Amino acid sequence: MQQVLSYLDANKDRFLAELKDFLAIPSVSSQSTHNADIRRCAEWVANQMSTIGLQTVQIMETPGHPVVYADWLGAPGKPTILLYGHYDVQPVDPVNLWTSPPFEATIRGENLYARGSADDKGQVYIHFKAIEAWMKNNSSLPVNLKVIIEGEEEVGSANLDSFVKEHKELLKADMVLISDSSMFAKGVPSLCYGLRGLAYMEVEVTGPNTDLHSGSFGGSLHNPIQALSEIIASLHDKNGKITIPGFYDDVRPLSKTERAAFKKLPWNDRKYAKQWGLKNLYGEKGFTTLERLWARPTLECNGIWGGYTGEGAKTVLPAKAFAKISMRIVPDQTSAKVAKLFERHLKKIAPKTIDIRVRALHGGEPAITPIESPGVRAAVAALQKGFGKKPLYQREGGSIPIVVQFKKLLGLDTVLLGFGLPDENAHAPNEFINLDNFFGGMRTAAHFYNELPSYWKK
Amino acid sequence: MQQVLSYLDANKDRFLAELKDFLAIPSVSSQSTHNADIRRCAEWVANQMSTIGLQTVQIMETPGHPVVYADWLGAPGKPTILLYGHYDVQPVDPVNLWTSPPFEATIRGENLYARGSADDKGQVYIHFKAIEAWMKNNSSLPVNLKVIIEGEEEVGSANLDSFVKEHKELLKADMVLISDSSMFAKGVPSLCYGLRGLAYMEVEVTGPNTDLHSGSFGGSLHNPIQALSEIIASLHDKNGKITIPGFYDDVRPLSKTERAAFKKLPWNDRKYAKQWGLKNLYGEKGFTTLERLWARPTLECNGIWGGYTGEGAKTVLPAKAFAKISMRIVPDQTSAKVAKLFERHLKKIAPKTIDIRVRALHGGEPAITPIESPGVRAAVAALQKGFGKKPLYQREGGSIPIVVQFKKLLGLDTVLLGFGLPDENAHAPNEFINLDNFFGGMRTAAHFYNELPSYWKK
Numbered sequence: 001m002q003q004v005l006s007y008l009d010a011n012k013d014r015f016l017a018e019l020k021d022f023l024a025i026p027s028v029s030s031q032s033t034h035n036a037d038i039r040r041c042a043e044w045v046a047n048q049m050s051t052i053g054l055q056t057v058q059i060m061e062t063p064g065h066p067v068v069y070a071d072w073l074g075a076p077g078k079p080t081i082l083l084y085g086h087y088d089v090q091p092v093d094p095v096n097l098w099t100s101p102p103f104e105a106t107i108r109g110e111n112l113y114a115r116g117s118a119d120d121k122g123q124v125y126i127h128f129k130a131i132e133a134w135m136k137n138n139s140s141l142p143v144n145l146k147v148i149i150e151g152e153e154e155v156g157s158a159n160l161d162s163f164v165k166e167h168k169e170l171l172k173a174d175m176v177l178i179s180d181s182s183m184f185a186k187g188v189p190s191l192c193y194g195l196r197g198l199a200y201m202e203v204e205v206t207g208p209n210t211d212l213h214s215g216s217f218g219g220s221l222h223n224p225i226q227a228l229s230e231i232i233a234s235l236h237d238k239n240g241k242i243t244i245p246g247f248y249d250d251v252r253p254l255s256k257t258e259r260a261a262f263k264k265l266p267w268n269d270r271k272y273a274k275q276w277g278l279k280n281l282y283g284e285k286g287f288t289t290l291e292r293l294w295a296r297p298t299l300e301c302n303g304i305w306g307g308y309t310g311e312g313a314k315t316v317l318p319a320k321a322f323a324k325i326s327m328r329i330v331p332d333q334t335s336a337k338v339a340k341l342f343e344r345h346l347k348k349i350a351p352k353t354i355d356i357r358v359r360a361l362h363g364g365e366p367a368i369t370p371i372e373s374p375g376v377r378a379a380v381a382a383l384q385k386g387f388g389k390k391p392l393y394q395r396e397g398g399s400i401p402i403v404v405q406f407k408k409l410l411g412l413d414t415v416l417l418g419f420g421l422p423d424e425n426a427h428a429p430n431e432f433i434n435l436d437n438f439f440g441g442m443r444t445a446a447h448f449y450n451e452l453p454s455y456w457k458k
Numbered sequence: 459m460q461q462v463l464s465y466l467d468a469n470k471d472r473f474l475a476e477l478k479d480f481l482a483i484p485s486v487s488s489q490s491t492h493n494a495d496i497r498r499c500a501e502w503v504a505n506q507m508s509t510i511g512l513q514t515v516q517i518m519e520t521p522g523h524p525v526v527y528a529d530w531l532g533a534p535g536k537p538t539i540l541l542y543g544h545y546d547v548q549p550v551d552p553v554n555l556w557t558s559p560p561f562e563a564t565i566r567g568e569n570l571y572a573r574g575s576a577d578d579k580g581q582v583y584i585h586f587k588a589i590e591a592w593m594k595n596n597s598s599l600p601v602n603l604k605v606i607i608e609g610e611e612e613v614g615s616a617n618l619d620s621f622v623k624e625h626k627e628l629l630k631a632d633m634v635l636i637s638d639s640s641m642f643a644k645g646v647p648s649l650c651y652g653l654r655g656l657a658y659m660e661v662e663v664t665g666p667n668t669d670l671h672s673g674s675f676g677g678s679l680h681n682p683i684q685a686l687s688e689i690i691a692s693l694h695d696k697n698g699k700i701t702i703p704g705f706y707d708d709v710r711p712l713s714k715t716e717r718a719a720f721k722k723l724p725w726n727d728r729k730y731a732k733q734w735g736l737k738n739l740y741g742e743k744g745f746t747t748l749e750r751l752w753a754r755p756t757l758e759c760n761g762i763w764g765g766y767t768g769e770g771a772k773t774v775l776p777a778k779a780f781a782k783i784s785m786r787i788v789p790d791q792t793s794a795k796v797a798k799l800f801e802r803h804l805k806k807i808a809p810k811t812i813d814i815r816v817r818a819l820h821g822g823e824p825a826i827t828p829i830e831s832p833g834v835r836a837a838v839a840a841l842q843k844g845f846g847k848k849p850l851y852q853r854e855g856g857s858i859p860i861v862v863q864f865k866k867l868l869g870l871d872t873v874l875l876g877f878g879l880p881d882e883n884a885h886a887p888n889e890f891i892n893l894d895n896f897f898g899g900m901r902t903a904a905h906f907y908n909e910l911p912s913y914w915k916k
Contacts, residue, residue: 030770091772097668155770182674196673200771209735210555211886215654215856216640218758218786219750220730222740225759225781226694232684233691272678277667282680282811292677300676301683302774307761308782312488312613313658313819314549315784315856316760316885323683324766326773328676353740361771398673398773427774428669 001450003137008129008442015442016112019125020105022048023114029065029088029155038065038151041087045124045149046070052128053135054147060167062159065151069170072131073144079374079456080144081449082173082412084402085124085180086153089116090427097429111432119426122433123179123419123441124149130445142450146173153180156200156362157402164409174456175375176406177448179441181418184265184394186434189387189444191379192416194294194395195403197366199335200302200326201342203228204357205350207319211307214317222353224321225306231356232323234349235299239285242299242327244345250333254287254295261393262290275423294395297338298328324361328397335363364401367414374455375415381451383417386444398426417441417448459908461595466587466900473900474570477583478563480506481572487523487546487613496523496609499545503582503607504528510586511593512605518625520617523609527628530589531602537832537914538602539907540631540870542860543582543638544611547574548885555887569890577884580891581637581877581899582607588903600908604631611638614658614820615860622867632914633833634864635906637899639876642723642852644892647845647902649837650874652752652853653861655824657793658760658784659800661686662815663808665777669765672775680811682779683764689814690781692807693757697743700757700785702803708791712745712753719851720748733881752853755796756786782819786855793821822859825872832913833873839909841875844902856884875899875906 027041028034042059045068049057054070065088073080092102092115100106105114116122127147134141148171150160164171184190207224208217237243269289273281283292292298306321308314329338343358350356369376371393383391396418403414419441425431485499486492500517503526507515512528523546531538550560550573558564563572574580585605592599606629608618622629642648665682666675695701727747731739741750750756764779766772787796801816808814827834829851841849854874861872877899883889 030772031768091766091768093766093768094669198673198773200773207734207736210883210888211552212734212883213856213885214758214760214784215656215786216854216880216884217751218784218855219741219754219756220739220747221734221736222738223758225762226690229687229690229759229762232687236684276665276670276675276679278665278679278811279813280680280811281678282809283677289678293675296677298677300672300681300775301687301765302672302772303765303767303776304683304687304779305763305767307759308549308551309761309763309780310489310549310551313782313784314488314760314885315656315658317758318761321762322767324771326672326676326771328673351740353736353738355737396674397676398671422674425668425670426674427671427772430668 004133004446005443007133007137008439008446012439015129019122022121022125023105023116024103026103027088027151028091029152030091038088042066042068042151045087048128049147052132054131062163064159067151067160067163068149069147071146072141074140075142075144078143078453079174080146081452082171082176083127083145083147084176084178085127085149086120086151087124087149088151088154089121090119090154094429099430110435112435112438113430113432115431117431117433118420118424119431120153120180122438126179126419126438126441127445129442130449133446134449143452146171156364160402161405164405168410171410173412176412176414177417178400178403178414179417179419180400181396181398181416182420182422182424183418183437184392186421188266189383189389189391190394191376191383191391192394192396192418193371193376194368195366195400196397197329197333197335197401198326198364198399199329199339199342200361200363201339202359202361203323203325203346205321206355209319211319212317214315217317222351223317224354225318227351227354228306228321228323231346231349232301240283242297244341246341247297247338251297252331254291258295259291262288265290265392265394293397295330297330297333299325301325328399329366331366331368333366335365339363364399365404367403367407369413369415373413375413375452378448378451378455379415379417382444382448385447387440417444462591462904463901465591465595466897466904470897473587477580480579480583481563481574482561484561485546485609486549487610488549496546500524500526500609503545506586507605510590512589520621522617525618525621526607527605529604530599532598533600533602536601536911537632538604539910540629540634541585541603541605542634542636543585543607544578544609545582545607546609546612547579548577548612552887557888568893570893570896571888571890573889575889575891576878576882577889578611578638580896584637584877584896584899585903587900588907591904592907601910604629614822618860619863622863626868629868631870634870634872635875636858636861636872637875637877638858639854639856639874640878640880640882641876641895642850644879646724647841647847647849648852649834649841649849650852650854650876651829651834652826653824653858654855655787655791655793655859656784656822656857657787657797657800658819658821659797660817660819661781661783661804663779664813667777669777670775672773675775680809681775682812683776685809685812686764686779686781689804689807690759698741700755702799704799705755705796708795709755710789712749716753717749720746723748723850723852751855753788755788755791757783759783786857787824789824789826791824793823797821822857823862825861825865827871827873831871833871833910836906836909836913837873837875840902840906843905845898875902
């Protein structure tokens, strides 16, 4: 183990240089213009897997972007980890808000900035180097490992579901390991045991059948932007509660233990507001900010557009207005039911002066992992050794739908070993990974492989 | 006069060919990429003015786009008309909604389709050909004529005000004549005696100081799209009335005579709704559709944008959301006061969870012209002869701010001799001018020059 740690320490510069190559590939999965980049990125991952000593490396086709698979199964009698990550990234617009180009990884201070640095290429790469360190120094791993790195996480992992179904035998394992989430704060290593799910919708409001002159026609018909605004405004009440009937029916109430655990975490609302340049926070009454973020469902507008949005003034009364609206859901809500409730409610409240179309773009389920499982206990031990500090427990507001699918399709619990930070700008300009977390993450991953077998026996 | 009419009839094909050249120049004044086209268009207008026999032709510079001036002053003792029009046009986006290219004039059925065909190049050209017909057949006009065709009407005529101030002597006249509006309906020649004004605003709502991940942060702060929607939704009450305090204070109430005159016009709400593909109309309670369109102020969203508006799903909680909102105003409201009321109200109602910026983009005043003035009476006579039908009186929902400026700066009343149609798509895809109106407009313009002197004496 000491050799492994020394190796990780000795090769830091090379690791950063290699990571920059990985981050330079603009593997944006939601934009078809980047299809060739996605392919190139899958090949980069496959090459890397071979280089670090994994076996059975293969780029496996799907109807969408490919999954890259590799394994190392030379530890009979030891548990088998299914390590999951993704090599695709979010779009980069508005690109003018990036301080350095999104696909030219740049170190400023103690962070490395690039699209995908934290979500999720950087965290995938952490495992690659932990594996490399074991293989170069011991020619073996302390566990069996199967690795799948997919290319469609940022567009809802549309094909991973059937991929897992088709390869149940190949993917057979004892637990799933994912590093695609954040620690609670810099210097506060923590283990995430719960995720929110997602129901992502698109709404299209149509007024007149063509754009009209707002002078000649304004006042006689319902402006679709106004109608859409009225609909959106009505979706929260004065207490910040979502007004969709039945929306909260399946929400698992927070236990006293959980609320107490959250209160142990270092948190300051004023500091949080200040960090994001806000005078005041906003949210559902009766809950703390951490409770709102992790254990309460939300409804957010991710985008809105309609009419003239260019330079200057155009006096148009537009034919259409659009919004992208997503709901984060918590156990025991399901994305399908929430999407249906949303659609039914919007169609019901839509005024008779406009037409409305509601479309579900994608969904993912919420998840909670037992704190007592051997995987979580091994992760707590590994974090303590990797960062020299006892980790705290937390939940996470984001979604990793595949966690639910692994449970459903393979019967496996997932351990979420996240090395990001909450302010890492994962889906925004200036995404970064903290370098302490990057190298601490490598040590933690190396320890985790080492710790797991002993916890597994107990 | 008969020769003039015969000439207009004999040269129809040539007139259409020439008009197509005029419409082929993409003189979009709001987009600086079209500055060279604007210049080319001004030169086209100047050449045309020389060709038809006008004198003193000159392209007169302004700090923005130039004004083209010409005159013919060979009728001493007769009234002098100041003819105003504009050679600039609206942007053409969304360009994919045009059936034929916006700058390739195309005849389909009884209409000619192109950007600027009705607003206002087509109507400017109508006068050019009426002038040509008089000059070619009589070597003179029955009136004195001064013509100014500007290039900034679609961006608020920012420099025309000072242009008129600087050239008060040059522009001295007895009345202003403008053809930049619509008839009431196809086959219903009408004379417009009132215009609405405009106050065009831009609103910027800022939430967090960067785009955030809607999973990791959703629920803890006020989404700027949601906040903007709430603000927009609150600007109308359940009766379709605008909620800005003081907004209606200066609105001149509709007289009984006016309401009765409007009721004489052929109108059918169901047909109107059907024309625009609407199941139901929307508007201020207590007023008919025509009253809402012409004599009541309105507030319309002309554009809205924020967050992710591309293909697919991006789980962003955006930093900013924007809207372009314009108010149409009626006598005796003023754009400056309404803009101030709007700004003050929005700043007051903006929640403390976001920041708001409100900016006035441009404004124009409403206007009413006396029905008893000699110019209006001559126009009624000319319309009757040009279209063979007694015209009706109407108002218009759009704005021609310069009408107010001509009154204020030159002391002149304006006659609005509009040859467009209400469904001409003036600021939208598939703008057109009806060919009957185009040629009937030429006859009417020729008659107007002939009729005016006799009414002027009375």
